[in-house]
Amino acid sequence: MQANGAAQFGRFLFVLLSAVPIVAGVGYALLYSLGLTGVMAEGMTGAHWREVLRDAAFWRTIGFSLYVALVSILIALAIALALVLRSPRTFTKGSLSYMIYLPLSIPAIVMAFFIFQLLGKGGWLSRLAHQLGMISALGQFPDWVNDNYGIGIIVAHVVMAAPFFTIFFANLYENERLGDYLHLATTLGAGRRQRIFRVGVPILLRRGLATVFLYFMFVMGSYEIPLLLGSQSVQMVSIRTIQRLQRYNLGDIPEAYAISVAYTVLVVVLLSALLWFNRRQMRPS
Protein backbone atom coordinates (compact mmCIF):
# COMPACT_ATOMS: atom_id res chain seq x y z
CA MET A 1 0.00 0.00 0.00
CA GLN A 2 2.82 2.36 0.98
CA ALA A 3 4.66 1.65 -2.26
CA ASN A 4 1.47 2.28 -4.20
CA GLY A 5 0.93 5.58 -2.39
CA ALA A 6 4.50 6.66 -3.09
CA ALA A 7 4.09 5.80 -6.77
CA GLN A 8 0.86 7.83 -6.95
CA PHE A 9 2.51 10.78 -5.24
CA GLY A 10 5.43 10.50 -7.70
CA ARG A 11 3.00 10.59 -10.62
CA PHE A 12 1.17 13.57 -9.10
CA LEU A 13 4.47 15.43 -8.60
CA PHE A 14 5.53 14.70 -12.18
CA VAL A 15 2.24 16.01 -13.58
CA LEU A 16 2.39 19.03 -11.28
CA LEU A 17 5.92 19.96 -12.33
CA SER A 18 5.86 19.08 -16.02
CA ALA A 19 2.34 19.15 -17.42
CA VAL A 20 0.54 21.76 -15.31
CA PRO A 21 2.80 24.76 -16.13
CA ILE A 22 2.64 23.96 -19.86
CA VAL A 23 -1.12 23.42 -19.92
CA ALA A 24 -1.65 26.52 -17.80
CA GLY A 25 0.60 28.60 -20.07
CA VAL A 26 -1.02 27.41 -23.29
CA GLY A 27 -4.49 27.78 -21.73
CA TYR A 28 -3.75 31.37 -20.71
CA ALA A 29 -2.34 32.14 -24.17
CA LEU A 30 -5.44 30.65 -25.80
CA LEU A 31 -7.79 32.68 -23.60
CA TYR A 32 -5.76 35.84 -24.26
CA SER A 33 -5.80 35.22 -28.02
CA LEU A 34 -9.61 34.80 -27.87
CA GLY A 35 -10.04 38.08 -26.02
CA LEU A 36 -11.19 36.41 -22.82
CA THR A 37 -8.41 37.69 -20.56
CA GLY A 38 -5.71 40.37 -20.43
CA VAL A 39 -5.72 44.16 -20.12
CA MET A 40 -7.41 44.63 -23.48
CA ALA A 41 -9.90 41.79 -23.12
CA GLU A 42 -12.95 42.64 -25.19
CA GLY A 43 -14.87 39.39 -24.81
CA MET A 44 -14.90 36.27 -26.98
CA THR A 45 -13.59 37.06 -30.45
CA GLY A 46 -11.84 35.24 -33.28
CA ALA A 47 -10.53 38.51 -34.74
CA HIS A 48 -6.96 38.03 -33.51
CA TRP A 49 -6.79 34.51 -34.89
CA ARG A 50 -8.20 35.66 -38.23
CA GLU A 51 -5.62 38.43 -38.28
CA VAL A 52 -2.77 36.01 -37.62
CA LEU A 53 -3.90 33.24 -39.95
CA ARG A 54 -4.57 35.65 -42.84
CA ASP A 55 -1.18 37.31 -42.41
CA ALA A 56 1.25 36.03 -45.04
CA ALA A 57 4.15 37.05 -42.75
CA PHE A 58 2.98 34.51 -40.15
CA TRP A 59 3.11 31.66 -42.66
CA ARG A 60 6.50 32.87 -43.89
CA THR A 61 7.66 32.77 -40.26
CA ILE A 62 6.45 29.18 -39.80
CA GLY A 63 7.95 28.15 -43.14
CA PHE A 64 11.25 29.88 -42.37
CA SER A 65 11.46 28.22 -38.92
CA LEU A 66 10.79 24.80 -40.48
CA TYR A 67 13.38 25.47 -43.21
CA VAL A 68 16.09 26.58 -40.74
CA ALA A 69 15.44 23.59 -38.45
CA LEU A 70 15.33 21.11 -41.33
CA VAL A 71 18.50 22.34 -43.06
CA SER A 72 20.44 22.69 -39.77
CA ILE A 73 19.49 19.19 -38.61
CA LEU A 74 20.17 17.58 -41.99
CA ILE A 75 23.65 19.13 -42.23
CA ALA A 76 24.46 18.28 -38.59
CA LEU A 77 23.21 14.71 -39.07
CA ALA A 78 25.28 14.26 -42.23
CA ILE A 79 28.43 15.48 -40.44
CA ALA A 80 27.80 13.39 -37.30
CA LEU A 81 26.94 10.19 -39.19
CA ALA A 82 29.97 10.56 -41.46
CA LEU A 83 32.29 11.07 -38.47
CA VAL A 84 30.87 8.21 -36.41
CA LEU A 85 30.68 5.70 -39.24
CA ARG A 86 34.20 6.58 -40.36
CA SER A 87 35.85 6.21 -36.93
CA PRO A 88 33.40 5.32 -34.17
CA ARG A 89 35.95 4.80 -31.41
CA THR A 90 37.47 8.27 -31.83
CA PHE A 91 34.52 9.87 -30.05
CA THR A 92 34.12 7.41 -27.19
CA LYS A 93 37.80 6.97 -26.29
CA GLY A 94 40.83 9.26 -26.22
CA SER A 95 41.24 13.04 -26.10
CA LEU A 96 38.72 13.84 -28.85
CA SER A 97 35.99 12.21 -26.79
CA TYR A 98 36.48 15.04 -24.23
CA MET A 99 37.10 17.87 -26.70
CA ILE A 100 33.89 17.20 -28.55
CA TYR A 101 31.94 18.23 -25.44
CA LEU A 102 33.40 21.75 -25.65
CA PRO A 103 30.96 23.21 -28.24
CA LEU A 104 28.08 21.82 -26.19
CA SER A 105 29.15 23.74 -23.11
CA ILE A 106 29.05 27.10 -24.91
CA PRO A 107 25.79 29.05 -24.39
CA ALA A 108 23.75 29.68 -27.52
CA ILE A 109 24.14 33.47 -27.29
CA VAL A 110 27.94 33.14 -27.07
CA MET A 111 27.97 30.76 -30.05
CA ALA A 112 25.84 33.25 -31.98
CA PHE A 113 28.37 35.97 -31.15
CA PHE A 114 31.27 33.75 -32.36
CA ILE A 115 29.47 33.08 -35.62
CA PHE A 116 28.75 36.79 -36.02
CA GLN A 117 32.46 37.48 -35.55
CA LEU A 118 33.33 34.76 -38.05
CA LEU A 119 30.82 35.37 -40.85
CA GLY A 120 29.88 39.06 -40.57
CA LYS A 121 30.98 41.62 -43.16
CA GLY A 122 33.56 42.89 -40.70
CA GLY A 123 34.33 39.40 -39.40
CA TRP A 124 37.37 37.14 -39.55
CA LEU A 125 36.52 35.41 -42.81
CA SER A 126 35.78 38.72 -44.51
CA ARG A 127 39.15 40.13 -43.35
CA LEU A 128 40.94 36.98 -44.46
CA ALA A 129 39.28 37.17 -47.89
CA HIS A 130 40.35 40.81 -48.09
CA GLN A 131 43.93 39.98 -47.11
CA LEU A 132 44.04 37.24 -49.75
CA GLY A 133 42.82 39.71 -52.36
CA MET A 134 39.58 37.85 -52.99
CA ILE A 135 37.56 41.02 -52.26
CA SER A 136 38.70 44.62 -52.56
CA ALA A 137 36.53 45.98 -49.72
CA LEU A 138 34.99 44.31 -46.64
CA GLY A 139 31.53 45.39 -47.83
CA GLN A 140 31.87 43.06 -50.83
CA PHE A 141 31.82 40.04 -48.54
CA PRO A 142 28.52 38.14 -49.01
CA ASP A 143 25.69 38.50 -46.48
CA TRP A 144 26.13 35.43 -44.31
CA VAL A 145 24.62 36.92 -41.16
CA ASN A 146 21.29 38.75 -40.76
CA ASP A 147 20.51 37.41 -44.23
CA ASN A 148 17.21 36.23 -45.71
CA TYR A 149 18.42 32.63 -46.15
CA GLY A 150 19.30 32.20 -42.47
CA ILE A 151 22.88 31.15 -43.30
CA GLY A 152 24.32 32.50 -40.04
CA ILE A 153 21.54 30.89 -37.97
CA ILE A 154 22.03 27.56 -39.75
CA VAL A 155 25.82 27.62 -39.30
CA ALA A 156 25.49 28.37 -35.56
CA HIS A 157 22.99 25.55 -35.07
CA VAL A 158 25.12 23.13 -37.08
CA VAL A 159 28.19 23.98 -34.97
CA MET A 160 26.18 23.15 -31.84
CA ALA A 161 24.16 20.20 -33.13
CA ALA A 162 26.90 18.29 -34.97
CA PRO A 163 28.96 17.53 -31.80
CA PHE A 164 25.78 16.62 -29.93
CA PHE A 165 24.71 14.13 -32.60
CA THR A 166 28.28 12.82 -32.91
CA ILE A 167 28.42 11.96 -29.20
CA PHE A 168 24.89 10.56 -29.34
CA PHE A 169 25.53 8.34 -32.38
CA ALA A 170 28.96 7.23 -31.13
CA ASN A 171 27.30 5.91 -27.97
CA LEU A 172 24.49 4.34 -29.98
CA TYR A 173 27.13 2.67 -32.17
CA GLU A 174 28.58 0.99 -29.09
CA ASN A 175 25.31 0.16 -27.33
CA GLU A 176 23.55 -1.19 -30.42
CA ARG A 177 26.60 -3.26 -31.46
CA LEU A 178 26.62 -1.55 -34.83
CA GLY A 179 30.15 -2.82 -35.45
CA ASP A 180 28.84 -6.39 -35.37
CA TYR A 181 25.96 -5.52 -37.71
CA LEU A 182 28.44 -3.97 -40.15
CA HIS A 183 30.73 -7.02 -39.95
CA LEU A 184 27.78 -9.28 -40.58
CA ALA A 185 26.70 -7.20 -43.57
CA THR A 186 30.26 -7.43 -44.89
CA THR A 187 30.29 -11.21 -44.81
CA LEU A 188 26.90 -11.17 -46.56
CA GLY A 189 28.65 -9.32 -49.38
CA ALA A 190 28.12 -5.62 -48.59
CA GLY A 191 30.72 -3.16 -49.85
CA ARG A 192 31.61 0.03 -47.97
CA ARG A 193 28.79 2.21 -49.36
CA GLN A 194 26.25 -0.58 -48.94
CA ARG A 195 27.29 -1.07 -45.31
CA ILE A 196 26.89 2.64 -44.61
CA PHE A 197 23.63 3.32 -46.46
CA ARG A 198 21.85 -0.01 -46.05
CA VAL A 199 22.88 -0.79 -42.47
CA GLY A 200 24.76 1.93 -40.55
CA VAL A 201 22.69 5.01 -41.32
CA PRO A 202 19.24 3.34 -41.11
CA ILE A 203 20.00 1.66 -37.77
CA LEU A 204 21.41 4.82 -36.18
CA LEU A 205 18.57 7.00 -37.46
CA ARG A 206 15.90 4.52 -36.43
CA ARG A 207 17.25 4.28 -32.90
CA GLY A 208 17.86 8.01 -32.64
CA LEU A 209 14.69 9.27 -34.33
CA ALA A 210 13.03 10.63 -31.17
CA THR A 211 16.16 12.54 -30.11
CA VAL A 212 16.66 13.95 -33.60
CA PHE A 213 13.05 15.09 -33.63
CA LEU A 214 13.34 16.77 -30.22
CA TYR A 215 16.46 18.61 -31.37
CA PHE A 216 14.58 19.64 -34.52
CA MET A 217 11.87 21.20 -32.35
CA PHE A 218 14.51 22.85 -30.18
CA VAL A 219 16.10 24.50 -33.24
CA MET A 220 12.71 25.52 -34.59
CA GLY A 221 11.85 27.29 -31.36
CA SER A 222 15.31 28.71 -30.64
CA TYR A 223 15.57 32.39 -29.71
CA GLU A 224 19.08 33.69 -28.94
CA ILE A 225 20.75 32.58 -32.19
CA PRO A 226 18.14 34.02 -34.58
CA LEU A 227 17.95 37.14 -32.40
CA LEU A 228 21.60 37.96 -33.13
CA LEU A 229 22.07 36.34 -36.54
CA GLY A 230 18.61 36.54 -38.11
CA SER A 231 17.16 38.99 -40.60
CA GLN A 232 14.45 41.54 -39.78
CA SER A 233 12.46 40.75 -42.91
CA VAL A 234 12.18 36.97 -42.41
CA GLN A 235 11.91 35.97 -38.76
CA MET A 236 11.75 32.76 -36.84
CA VAL A 237 8.65 32.05 -34.74
CA SER A 238 10.18 32.87 -31.37
CA ILE A 239 11.52 36.25 -32.52
CA ARG A 240 8.22 37.28 -34.11
CA THR A 241 6.25 36.23 -31.02
CA ILE A 242 8.50 38.07 -28.56
CA GLN A 243 8.61 41.21 -30.71
CA ARG A 244 4.81 41.32 -30.81
CA LEU A 245 4.58 40.74 -27.07
CA GLN A 246 6.98 43.58 -26.32
CA ARG A 247 5.46 46.20 -28.63
CA TYR A 248 3.91 49.36 -27.24
CA ASN A 249 0.67 48.54 -29.01
CA LEU A 250 -1.21 46.40 -26.48
CA GLY A 251 -3.50 45.25 -29.30
CA ASP A 252 -0.63 43.16 -30.67
CA ILE A 253 -0.39 41.02 -27.52
CA PRO A 254 -3.39 38.76 -28.30
CA GLU A 255 -1.88 38.12 -31.74
CA ALA A 256 1.45 37.18 -30.16
CA TYR A 257 -0.39 34.68 -27.99
CA ALA A 258 -2.28 33.37 -31.02
CA ILE A 259 1.07 32.79 -32.77
CA SER A 260 2.45 30.92 -29.75
CA VAL A 261 -0.68 28.72 -29.54
CA ALA A 262 -0.55 28.02 -33.28
CA TYR A 263 3.11 27.07 -32.93
CA THR A 264 2.26 24.76 -29.99
CA VAL A 265 -0.42 23.09 -32.12
CA LEU A 266 2.15 22.56 -34.89
CA VAL A 267 4.58 20.97 -32.40
CA VAL A 268 1.85 18.68 -31.03
CA VAL A 269 0.85 17.64 -34.57
CA LEU A 270 4.46 16.84 -35.48
CA LEU A 271 4.97 14.97 -32.19
CA SER A 272 1.78 12.96 -32.77
CA ALA A 273 3.00 12.09 -36.27
CA LEU A 274 6.28 10.83 -34.78
CA LEU A 275 4.47 8.71 -32.16
CA TRP A 276 2.13 7.32 -34.82
CA PHE A 277 5.11 6.44 -37.03
CA ASN A 278 6.89 4.75 -34.11
CA ARG A 279 3.80 2.73 -33.13
CA ARG A 280 3.17 1.74 -36.75
CA GLN A 281 6.65 0.29 -36.93
CA MET A 282 6.05 -1.80 -33.80
CA ARG A 283 2.54 -2.99 -34.73
CA PRO A 284 2.14 -6.64 -35.88
CA SER A 285 1.22 -6.81 -39.56
Place this chain on the structure above:
Amino acid sequence: MLQTKNISKVFQGEQVLEGLSFRINEHEMLSILGRSGSGKTTLLKVLAGLETADRGQVILEGQDITTVPANRRGIVYLYQEALLFPHLNVFENIAFGLRLRKQPESVIKDNVYALLERLELPEQAQKMPEQLSGGQRQRVAFGRALVIEPRVLLLDEPFGALDSETRTNMQDLLKGVAKDYGLTAIFVTHDLKEAMLMGDRMGMMQKGKLNIYDKQADFIADKATGVLEEAQFWINLQDLKK
Protein backbone atom coordinates in the same frame (compact mmCIF):
# COMPACT_ATOMS: atom_id res chain seq x y z
CA MET B 1 37.32 -27.25 -49.74
CA LEU B 2 38.51 -24.91 -46.94
CA GLN B 3 42.05 -25.21 -45.73
CA THR B 4 44.24 -23.24 -43.35
CA LYS B 5 48.01 -23.36 -43.27
CA ASN B 6 49.89 -22.38 -40.15
CA ILE B 7 47.53 -19.58 -39.03
CA SER B 8 48.89 -17.62 -36.08
CA LYS B 9 47.78 -14.45 -34.35
CA VAL B 10 49.01 -12.53 -31.33
CA PHE B 11 46.63 -10.05 -29.69
CA GLN B 12 47.84 -7.68 -26.95
CA GLY B 13 50.87 -9.87 -26.31
CA GLU B 14 48.83 -13.06 -26.06
CA GLN B 15 49.11 -15.91 -28.56
CA VAL B 16 45.45 -16.27 -29.60
CA LEU B 17 46.00 -18.65 -32.53
CA GLU B 18 49.08 -20.82 -32.83
CA GLY B 19 50.02 -22.51 -36.08
CA LEU B 20 46.55 -23.76 -37.02
CA SER B 21 46.50 -26.05 -40.04
CA PHE B 22 43.37 -27.99 -40.87
CA ARG B 23 41.00 -28.78 -43.66
CA ILE B 24 37.22 -29.14 -44.05
CA ASN B 25 35.68 -31.07 -46.89
CA GLU B 26 32.80 -29.95 -49.04
CA HIS B 27 29.33 -30.43 -47.45
CA GLU B 28 30.96 -31.21 -44.12
CA MET B 29 30.17 -29.64 -40.76
CA LEU B 30 33.12 -29.37 -38.42
CA SER B 31 32.20 -28.62 -34.84
CA ILE B 32 34.81 -26.99 -32.67
CA LEU B 33 34.56 -27.28 -28.91
CA GLY B 34 36.38 -24.83 -26.71
CA ARG B 35 36.13 -22.72 -23.59
CA SER B 36 35.73 -18.94 -23.62
CA GLY B 37 38.99 -17.30 -24.63
CA SER B 38 40.36 -20.38 -26.36
CA GLY B 39 40.54 -18.54 -29.71
CA LYS B 40 37.43 -20.00 -31.42
CA THR B 41 35.89 -16.67 -32.34
CA THR B 42 39.20 -15.23 -33.54
CA LEU B 43 39.69 -18.27 -35.78
CA LEU B 44 36.24 -17.81 -37.34
CA LYS B 45 36.85 -14.08 -37.84
CA VAL B 46 40.17 -14.77 -39.55
CA LEU B 47 38.45 -17.28 -41.86
CA ALA B 48 35.68 -14.77 -42.61
CA GLY B 49 38.20 -12.00 -43.31
CA LEU B 50 37.04 -9.83 -40.41
CA GLU B 51 40.42 -10.20 -38.67
CA THR B 52 43.83 -10.62 -40.22
CA ALA B 53 46.21 -13.33 -39.15
CA ASP B 54 49.83 -12.44 -38.39
CA ARG B 55 50.99 -15.50 -40.31
CA GLY B 56 49.54 -18.30 -42.40
CA GLN B 57 47.17 -18.80 -45.30
CA VAL B 58 43.47 -19.41 -45.82
CA ILE B 59 42.72 -21.42 -48.94
CA LEU B 60 39.21 -21.89 -50.31
CA GLU B 61 38.55 -24.26 -53.20
CA GLY B 62 42.24 -24.16 -54.08
CA GLN B 63 42.45 -20.36 -54.13
CA ASP B 64 44.47 -18.40 -51.57
CA ILE B 65 41.94 -15.97 -50.08
CA THR B 66 44.13 -14.68 -47.24
CA THR B 67 44.07 -11.13 -48.62
CA VAL B 68 40.63 -11.26 -50.25
CA PRO B 69 38.25 -8.75 -48.55
CA ALA B 70 35.52 -10.24 -46.36
CA ASN B 71 32.70 -9.16 -48.67
CA ARG B 72 34.18 -11.12 -51.59
CA ARG B 73 34.95 -14.41 -49.83
CA GLY B 74 31.48 -15.94 -49.85
CA ILE B 75 32.04 -16.94 -46.22
CA VAL B 76 29.21 -15.89 -43.92
CA TYR B 77 29.85 -15.42 -40.21
CA LEU B 78 26.88 -15.77 -37.87
CA TYR B 79 27.01 -14.46 -34.30
CA GLN B 80 25.52 -15.94 -31.15
CA GLU B 81 22.76 -13.32 -31.37
CA ALA B 82 20.70 -13.30 -34.55
CA LEU B 83 21.52 -9.60 -35.18
CA LEU B 84 18.58 -9.13 -37.51
CA PHE B 85 18.63 -5.68 -39.05
CA PRO B 86 16.11 -3.81 -36.86
CA HIS B 87 14.92 -1.51 -39.65
CA LEU B 88 13.95 -4.40 -41.96
CA ASN B 89 11.11 -6.90 -41.66
CA VAL B 90 11.69 -10.66 -41.87
CA PHE B 91 11.30 -10.78 -45.66
CA GLU B 92 13.75 -7.92 -46.20
CA ASN B 93 16.24 -9.35 -43.70
CA ILE B 94 16.38 -12.58 -45.66
CA ALA B 95 16.41 -10.74 -48.97
CA PHE B 96 19.31 -8.52 -47.83
CA GLY B 97 22.13 -10.42 -49.57
CA LEU B 98 20.15 -10.78 -52.79
CA ARG B 99 19.38 -7.05 -52.88
CA LEU B 100 23.11 -6.33 -52.45
CA ARG B 101 23.66 -8.46 -55.53
CA LYS B 102 20.88 -6.57 -57.37
CA GLN B 103 18.93 -9.73 -58.15
CA PRO B 104 15.59 -9.34 -60.00
CA GLU B 105 12.52 -8.98 -57.77
CA SER B 106 11.04 -12.28 -58.99
CA VAL B 107 14.22 -14.17 -58.04
CA ILE B 108 14.26 -12.49 -54.62
CA LYS B 109 10.61 -13.37 -53.95
CA ASP B 110 10.99 -16.99 -55.05
CA ASN B 111 14.14 -17.58 -53.01
CA VAL B 112 12.98 -15.79 -49.88
CA TYR B 113 9.56 -17.49 -49.78
CA ALA B 114 11.15 -20.90 -50.41
CA LEU B 115 13.47 -20.34 -47.46
CA LEU B 116 10.69 -19.03 -45.23
CA GLU B 117 8.81 -22.23 -45.99
CA ARG B 118 11.83 -24.42 -45.25
CA LEU B 119 12.52 -22.57 -42.00
CA GLU B 120 8.88 -22.88 -40.95
CA LEU B 121 8.36 -19.11 -40.97
CA PRO B 122 5.89 -18.45 -43.83
CA GLU B 123 3.52 -16.47 -41.58
CA GLN B 124 6.24 -14.18 -40.25
CA ALA B 125 7.38 -12.54 -43.50
CA GLN B 126 6.04 -9.07 -42.72
CA LYS B 127 6.92 -9.01 -39.03
CA MET B 128 9.66 -6.85 -37.57
CA PRO B 129 12.53 -8.54 -35.67
CA GLU B 130 11.32 -7.39 -32.23
CA GLN B 131 8.06 -9.26 -32.84
CA LEU B 132 9.80 -12.63 -33.11
CA SER B 133 10.90 -15.15 -30.47
CA GLY B 134 14.59 -15.98 -29.99
CA GLY B 135 14.32 -19.19 -32.02
CA GLN B 136 12.46 -17.47 -34.85
CA ARG B 137 15.09 -14.74 -35.01
CA GLN B 138 17.85 -17.31 -35.28
CA ARG B 139 15.95 -19.04 -38.10
CA VAL B 140 15.69 -15.75 -39.97
CA ALA B 141 19.44 -15.27 -39.44
CA PHE B 142 20.04 -18.68 -41.06
CA GLY B 143 17.73 -17.75 -43.91
CA ARG B 144 19.58 -14.49 -44.47
CA ALA B 145 22.85 -16.42 -44.72
CA LEU B 146 21.56 -19.37 -46.76
CA VAL B 147 19.80 -17.28 -49.39
CA ILE B 148 23.14 -16.19 -50.87
CA GLU B 149 24.38 -19.79 -51.00
CA PRO B 150 27.58 -19.18 -49.01
CA ARG B 151 30.65 -21.23 -49.85
CA VAL B 152 31.23 -21.72 -46.12
CA LEU B 153 29.02 -20.90 -43.16
CA LEU B 154 30.68 -20.02 -39.85
CA LEU B 155 28.46 -20.39 -36.79
CA ASP B 156 29.74 -18.84 -33.57
CA GLU B 157 27.72 -20.46 -30.75
CA PRO B 158 24.47 -19.71 -32.61
CA PHE B 159 22.23 -21.37 -30.02
CA GLY B 160 24.04 -20.07 -26.94
CA ALA B 161 21.29 -17.59 -26.06
CA LEU B 162 18.35 -20.01 -26.50
CA ASP B 163 16.50 -22.05 -23.90
CA SER B 164 17.15 -25.80 -23.94
CA GLU B 165 13.95 -26.80 -25.78
CA THR B 166 14.35 -24.19 -28.50
CA ARG B 167 18.00 -25.11 -28.71
CA THR B 168 17.18 -28.76 -29.38
CA ASN B 169 14.65 -27.77 -32.07
CA MET B 170 17.17 -25.47 -33.69
CA GLN B 171 19.85 -28.16 -33.67
CA ASP B 172 17.48 -30.51 -35.52
CA LEU B 173 16.50 -27.77 -37.94
CA LEU B 174 20.12 -26.85 -38.70
CA LYS B 175 21.08 -30.47 -39.24
CA GLY B 176 18.21 -30.84 -41.70
CA VAL B 177 18.93 -27.59 -43.50
CA ALA B 178 22.67 -28.37 -43.70
CA LYS B 179 21.82 -31.69 -45.36
CA ASP B 180 19.26 -30.17 -47.75
CA TYR B 181 21.54 -27.35 -48.85
CA GLY B 182 24.79 -29.33 -48.77
CA LEU B 183 26.34 -26.82 -46.39
CA THR B 184 30.01 -26.59 -45.64
CA ALA B 185 30.19 -25.19 -42.13
CA ILE B 186 32.18 -24.69 -38.98
CA PHE B 187 30.08 -24.83 -35.83
CA VAL B 188 31.71 -23.41 -32.71
CA THR B 189 30.32 -24.20 -29.29
CA HIS B 190 31.34 -24.66 -25.67
CA ASP B 191 28.61 -27.27 -25.21
CA LEU B 192 30.00 -30.79 -25.39
CA LYS B 193 26.75 -32.49 -26.36
CA GLU B 194 26.04 -29.91 -29.02
CA ALA B 195 29.51 -30.33 -30.51
CA MET B 196 28.94 -34.08 -30.85
CA LEU B 197 25.41 -33.68 -32.23
CA MET B 198 26.20 -31.08 -34.84
CA GLY B 199 29.60 -32.07 -36.22
CA ASP B 200 30.42 -34.60 -38.92
CA ARG B 201 33.89 -34.25 -37.41
CA MET B 202 34.91 -32.60 -34.18
CA GLY B 203 37.74 -30.41 -33.03
CA MET B 204 38.92 -29.21 -29.67
CA MET B 205 40.45 -25.76 -29.25
CA GLN B 206 42.68 -24.95 -26.31
CA LYS B 207 44.94 -21.94 -25.83
CA GLY B 208 45.02 -21.12 -29.53
CA LYS B 209 45.70 -24.67 -30.69
CA LEU B 210 43.21 -26.85 -32.55
CA ASN B 211 43.11 -30.60 -32.43
CA ILE B 212 40.81 -32.21 -35.00
CA TYR B 213 39.57 -35.78 -34.55
CA ASP B 214 38.76 -37.76 -37.67
CA LYS B 215 36.68 -40.27 -35.73
CA GLN B 216 34.15 -39.65 -33.00
CA ALA B 217 35.73 -42.43 -30.94
CA ASP B 218 39.02 -40.50 -30.86
CA PHE B 219 37.18 -37.38 -29.65
CA ILE B 220 35.48 -39.37 -26.89
CA ALA B 221 38.68 -41.11 -25.87
CA ASP B 222 40.67 -37.88 -25.47
CA LYS B 223 40.49 -36.80 -21.82
CA ALA B 224 40.94 -33.15 -22.80
CA THR B 225 37.50 -33.02 -24.45
CA GLY B 226 35.80 -33.92 -21.16
CA VAL B 227 33.48 -36.51 -22.74
CA LEU B 228 34.62 -39.32 -20.44
CA GLU B 229 34.26 -37.11 -17.38
CA GLU B 230 30.76 -36.09 -18.44
CA ALA B 231 29.76 -39.69 -19.14
CA GLN B 232 31.11 -40.78 -15.76
CA PHE B 233 29.01 -38.09 -14.05
CA TRP B 234 25.81 -39.52 -15.53
CA ILE B 235 26.85 -43.09 -14.76
CA ASN B 236 27.47 -42.13 -11.13
CA LEU B 237 24.09 -40.44 -11.00
CA GLN B 238 22.45 -43.61 -12.30
CA ASP B 239 24.27 -45.63 -9.64
CA LEU B 240 23.09 -43.28 -6.90
CA LYS B 241 19.48 -43.77 -8.04
CA LYS B 242 19.81 -47.53 -7.62
